[in-house]
Amino acid sequence: MIARVVDQDGNAKRREREAIMTDDRYVPGLENVIASETNISYLDVEAEQIVLRGYDLIELARSVSYVEVAGLLLNGSLPDGKGRDLLEEQLSAASAIPDAIYDILAHVPAGTHRMDALRTAISALAGFDGELEDHSAEANGRKAIRLLAKVPGLVVNGHRILSGQPVIETRGDLSFAGNFLFMLTAKVPEPLEERIFDQSLIAYSEHELPNSTFAARVIASTMSDMYGAVAGAVSSLKGYLHGGANEAVMAMLGEAATPGELEAVMLGKLARKERIMGFGHRVYMRKPDPRALLMKEALARLAEAKGRQDLYEMCDAGEAVMKREKGLYPNLDYYAAPVYALLGIPVPLFTPVFLAARTAGLCAHVSEQHAGNRLFRPRVSYTGPRGLRLS
Ligand SMILES: CC(=O)SCCNC(=O)CCNC(=O)[C@H](O)C(C)(C)COP(=O)(O)OP(=O)(O)OC[C@H]1O[C@@H](n2cnc3c(N)ncnc32)[C@H](O)[C@@H]1OP(=O)(O)O
Numbered sequence: 001m002i003a004r005v006v007d008q009d010g011n012a013k014r015r016e017r018e019a020i021m022t023d024d025r026y027v028p029g030l031e032n033v034i035a036s037e038t039n040i041s042y043l044d045v046e047a048e049q050i051v052l053r054g055y056d057l058i059e060l061a062r063s064v065s066y067v068e069v070a071g072l073l074l075n076g077s078l079p080d081g082k083g084r085d086l087l088e089e090q091l092s093a094a095s096a097i098p099d100a101i102y103d104i105l106a107h108v109p110a111g112t113h114r115m116d117a118l119r120t121a122i123s124a125l126a127g128f129d130g131e132l133e134d135h136s137a138e139a140n141g142r143k144a145i146r147l148l149a150k151v152p153g154l155v156v157n158g159h160r161i162l163s164g165q166p167v168i169e170t171r172g173d174l175s176f177a178g179n180f181l182f183m184l185t186a187k188v189p190e191p192l193e194e195r196i197f198d199q200s201l202i203a204y205s206e207h208e209l210p211n212s213t214f215a216a217r218v219i220a221s222t223m224s225d226m227y228g229a230v231a232g233a234v235s236s237l238k239g240y241l242h243g244g245a246n247e248a249v250m251a252m253l254g255e256a257a258t259p260g261e262l263e264a265v266m267l268g269k270l271a272r273k274e275r276i277m278g279f280g281h282r283v284y285m286r287k288p289d290p291r292a293l294l295m296k297e298a299l300a301r302l303a304e305a306k307g308r309q310d311l312y313e314m315c316d317a318g319e320a321v322m323k324r325e326k327g328l329y330p331n332l333d334y335y336a337a338p339v340y341a342l343l344g345i346p347v348p349l350f351t352p353v354f355l356a357a358r359t360a361g362l363c364a365h366v367s368e369q370h371a372g373n374r375l376f377r378p379r380v381s382y383t384g385p386r387g388l389r390l391s
Pocket residue numbers: 029240241242243245274275276277278279280281282283326328331332333
């Protein structure tokens with residue numbers, strides 16, 4: 001089918017599109033459909049590489065900090081040492097959260113899912129940003145820093161308020177990752193713990209066009225604001241087919257204590273045609289997720305340091321079961337979950353931590369969408385009736 005584009009205003013771009021051939025094939029889940037142009041990231045599945053603004057994510061995770069990766073995502077280039085220190089300072093300076101946000105969180109039911117609480121908090125924070133409706137690249141860059149700075153506090157203190165605990169203050173003497181882990185565990189982390197947590201934040205920082213990023217871009221494409229777009233992404237990420245899987249992995253691992261028991265749990269689920277959380281991926285599917293390998297390595301180091309090789313061995317055995325039974329590889333969530341458990345992060349905060357890390361990528365996408373916007377408005381393949389009459 002030729003796209004029917006009416007060229008009433010003589011717009012050259014419209015004429016260009018008129019010439020583009022499309023077909024009317026419906027692709028469920030938009031699998032493999034190219035829905036956006038971006039210079040932020042790309043999953044090069046063949047090369048088994050996640051490209052972030054030209055760099056390999058795994059190489060970044062081995063050599064630089066999350067804050068440097070956030071700078072790369074938001075500004076387009078890796079900051080040097082001075083730039084990194086400046087960004088750390090800016091994030092620390094912007095981390096204070098208005099008391100009114102905590103008051104709102106104090107009024108939501110204690111059982112509220114922590115992603116719902118986080119979405120509420122991000123949504124309410126919009127009203128405090130004086131540049132909310134300025135969608136210029138410069139204003140979006142400043143908003144991204146303000147939001148990224150506050151999300152760790154919203155994640156941790158949202159949970160603490162709902163759990164009846166006092167809020168915990170940020171520690172200006174720690175790095176972004178060190179302070180975040182300190183707040184999550186109420187304990188200054190050991191260097192190995194901080195490094196591994198930092199790597200996990202890089203692993204989660206950005207991943208091309210997953211459901212949540214697509215949701216954020218769709219929202220931003222109406223020229224709605226950054227907070228609204230990120231709040232939409234929170235809803236998307238909560239689902240267990242996406243970010244919610246890291247918590248679901250932990251629930252599954254909690255059902256077993258030995259490799260044999262985990263195998264039995266997995267086989268039981270497969271026999272009942274249930275999905276095994278932390279396995280499979282829309283883009284990688286039959287290839288390894290490079291981030292899962294990174295987190296598996298991190299789990300090995302952490303398990304050794306904490307005398308929990310049993311946990312590593314059980315997870316490794318679970319991976320072998322899925323390879324044998326379904327030919328499926330683990331995704332990032334499968335190994336991030338036990339890493340977070342060993343770091344002492346409360347399970348209900350696993351997915352909120354994912355969102356906190358992804359805030360850098362999401363804000364970069366919102367800015368990019370605003371800068372070169374075209375409204376998302378696809379069509380449907382209608383399957384309902386027609387021609388019904390009222391009488
Ligand atoms: C950081 C992230 O967000 S990564 C994703 C986190 N999510 C999870 O870990 C949840 C578990 N995984 C899944 O449910 C899926 O692999 C998804 C949602 C991630 C991707 O799913 P899709 O691209 O829609 O794959 P689809 O559903 O078509 O699956 C293809 C086949 O693999 C099977 N499959 C895929 N994942 C799994 C799984 N985790 N457990 C069991 N079988 C699976 C499907 O049953 C299907 O088998 P079939 O062809 O015999 O019917």
